[in-house]
Amino acid sequence: MTTDISHHLTEPLLMAYSAGTLPEAFSLVVASHVSLCDECRARLGAYDAVGGAMLEDCGVASLGANAYAETLARIAERPEAPVPPPSADLATFPAPLRDYVGGDLDAVQWRAVGGGVKQAILPTSADASVRLLSIPGGAAMPDHGHRGAELTLVLQGAFHDEDGTFARGDVEVADEHLNHRPVAARGVPCICLAATDAPLRFSGLMPRLAQRFLRI
Amino acid sequence: MTPDVTTRDWSQVLSQIRSHRDQAAFADLFTHFAPRVKAFLLRSGASETLAEECMQEVMATVWQKAHLFDPSRAAASTWIFTIARNRKIDALRKQRQPQPEDLTWGPETEPDQTDVVILQQETEELGRALATLPEKQRDLIERAYFHDLSHSQIAEETGLPLGTIKSRIRLALDRLRHAMRQLDRPK
Ligand SMILES: [Zn+2]
Numbered sequence: 001m002t003t004d005i006s007h008h009l010t011e012p013l014l015m016a017y018s019a020g021t022l023p024e025a026f027s028l029v030v031a032s033h034v035s036l037c038d039e040c041r042a043r044l045g046a047y048d049a050v051g052g053a054m055l056e057d058c059g060v061a062s063l064g065a066n067a068y069a070e071t072l073a074r075i076a077e078r079p080e081a082p083v084p085p086p087s088a089d090l091a092t093f094p095a096p097l098r099d100y101v102g103g104d105l106d107a108v109q110w111r112a113v114g115g116g117v118k119q120a121i122l123p124t125s126a127d128a129s130v131r132l133l134s135i136p137g138g139a140a141m142p143d144h145g146h147r148g149a150e151l152t153l154v155l156q157g158a159f160h161d162e163d164g165t166f167a168r169g170d171v172e173v174a175d176e177h178l179n180h181r182p183v184a185a186r187g188v189p190c191i192c193l194a195a196t197d198a199p200l201r202f203s204g205l206m207p208r209l210a211q212r213f214l215r216i
Numbered sequence: 217m218t219p220d221v222t223t224r225d226w227s228q229v230l231s232q233i234r235s236h237r238d239q240a241a242f243a244d245l246f247t248h249f250a251p252r253v254k255a256f257l258l259r260s261g262a263s264e265t266l267a268e269e270c271m272q273e274v275m276a277t278v279w280q281k282a283h284l285f286d287p288s289r290a291a292a293s294t295w296i297f298t299i300a301r302n303r304k305i306d307a308l309r310k311q312r313q314p315q316p317e318d319l320t321w322g323p324e325t326e327p328d329q330t331d332v333v334i335l336q337q338e339t340e341e342l343g344r345a346l347a348t349l350p351e352k353q354r355d356l357i358e359r360a361y362f363h364d365l366s367h368s369q370i371a372e373e374t375g376l377p378l379g380t381i382k383s384r385i386r387l388a389l390d391r392l393r394h395a396m397r398q399l400d401r402p403k
Contacts, residue, residue: 019361020301020313028314035317044316045290051301052294053343054361060251061258064268068246074276095317125311 007163007170009033009040013151018047023128025195028096029151029171032193035094036169092156097193100124101132105156105191108132115139128197135159135184135192150174150196157190159183224248226292227336234282242279245292250275253300259362260304270307274300284318288331291339356384 009030016022017030034041064070091098092105100122101107110118116136124130135141137157151173158167159182166172167185184190226248232241253274257267277299285295305313346354 015360018301020305020309021360024311024314031314031316041316041319045294048298049291049294049339049342050346050357051297051361052291053339053346054358055249055252055256055297055300056293056343057346058252058259058358058362059255061254061267063250063254063271067250067268067272068243071246071250071272071275074272075279078276078280080280096314099314125309 004167005037005039005169007166007172008037009043009171010173011043013173014040014044015047018044018051023195023197024124025122025128025130026149026151026197028100028122028124028130029153029193029195031096032094032155033153033169033171035096092191097155110134117141128195130193130195133190133192133194135182135190137184137187137189139184141182141184150194152192152194155191155193157188158185159190159192160185225336227287227332230278230282230285230292230295231287233279234285237282245278246275249278249293249296253296256297256300256362257304260308261363262304262308266307270300270303274303277303286319286327288327288335289319291335294339353384353387 013022013026013030017027022030030044034044093101098104101120108120110120110132112118116139118134120132122130122132133141135157141159151171152166153171154166154168156168158165160166161172161182163172163174165185166182224244226245229241229245232238233245250271254267254271257270258264262270274296278296281299285292290298302313302315305311346357349357
C-alpha cells in the first residue's frame with residue numbers, strides 16, 4: 001500500500017460511507033481511496049465498529065418460522081465463493097474502480113472534451129455523478145466553483161491548486177466555497193476520479209462550452 | 217456450546233466457520249445475529265417480508281464469505297454490520313455500495329493472536345462507551361446508522377438547525393473516539 005498519501009478523507013465522509021448514506025458516486029471515490037490508503041482503512045474500520053456495536057445493541061426481531069432452514073437453502077443454492085484473486089498491485093485503478101470500468105486504465109472508454117482533456121462518465125445512481133478525467137501534463141482545468149460537494153481522487157500524475165499538490169492516492173474534498181483552478185503537473189497525464197453532487201459552474205465563456213461537453 | 221450466548225466470543229465462532237465450515241458454529245451465530253440483523257433492517261424502514269428476506273441473504277453471505285473474515289481487523293459484529301449495511305443499500309436504496317479492495321491473506325497465514333485480542337478488547341470498550349452516551353447523542357448516532365438519514369434529513373425530522381446536528385454528532389463521536397483510539401491507528 002502507498003504510504004506517502006498526504007490528503008485524506010474527512011470524518012463526515014467516512015462516517016456517511018460507513019452508515020451507508022452517501023450517493024453511490026461518492027461511495028466509489030471513498031472505496032477507491034480506502035483501497036489505496038491504510039490510514040483511512042483503519043479510520044473507516046472504527047466507524048464500522050460503531051455500526052457493529054449498534055447492531056449488537058439494537059434489539060432483536062422475531063424471525064420467520066423456518067428462517068434457519070430457508071437460509072440454509074439459500075446457501076445450498078449459492079456456489080462457494082471463489083478465493084479472490086491476489087490484489088493487482090501493478091494496476092493503476094483499485095479494485096472497486098476496476099469493477100465500474102470493466103478493467104484497468106487501458107479499458108476506459110474515453111471521450112475527448114477539448115484541450116486534450118478526456119473524460120469517461122461512470123454509471124451510478126442519479127443523485128450524484130462520477131467521472132474519470134484525464135488532463136494533459138502541464139494543462140489547466142477550467143476555472144470553476146462548486147454548487148455542491150466535489151470529491152477528487154488522483155490515480156496517476158498530479159495536480160496542484162490553492163489547496164496544495166495532489167498526487168496518486170491523494171483526495172481533495174471541496175465544497176461550494178472553494179473556487180479552484182487545478183493545474184496538472186508536467187509529465188504523464190493526470191488521471192482523476194471525481195464525484196460531484198451538483199453541476200459545477202464554470203466562469204468564462206470557453207469553460208461554459210466545456211461544461212456543456214463535459215456534462216458536469 | 218456455551219449456554220450464555222451474550223458472552224460468546226463471536227469472532228472465534230466466525231473463525232470456526234471460516235476455517236472448518238463448522239455448521240454447528242453457524243447455527244449459534246445465526247441464533248445470535250439473525251434477529252439483530254432483521255431488527256436493523258426493520259428499523260431502517262424495510263417491510264417485514266423484505267427484512268426477513270434480506271436477513272436470510274445477509275446470513276447466507278456470512279457463510280459464503282467467511283473466508284474473508286479477519287479477526288485481527290474487525291470484530292464479528294463489525295463485519296456482519298458491513299454486510300447488512302450493503303444489503304440494506306442494495307434493497308432499500310436500489311444502489312450499489314462500492315467496496316474497498318479486500319485485504320487477502322495467504323491460505324497458510326493466520327491472523328496475529330495479539331492483534332485479535334487487542335481488537336476484541338477495543339470492541340468491548342466501544343460497546344461500553346456507546347452504552348454510556350447521553351440519550352440525545354446516542355439517539356442521533358442511531359438515526360445516522362439505522363434510519364438511513366443524512367445530516368440534513370436529521371435536521372428535518374427533529375426540527376433542529378443543521379449546525380446543531382453536526383456539532384452533536386461531532387460531540388458524540390469525540391467521546392467515542394476516545395474508546396476508538398486504538399482502532400484508529402493504521403495497521
Ligand atoms: Zn487516506
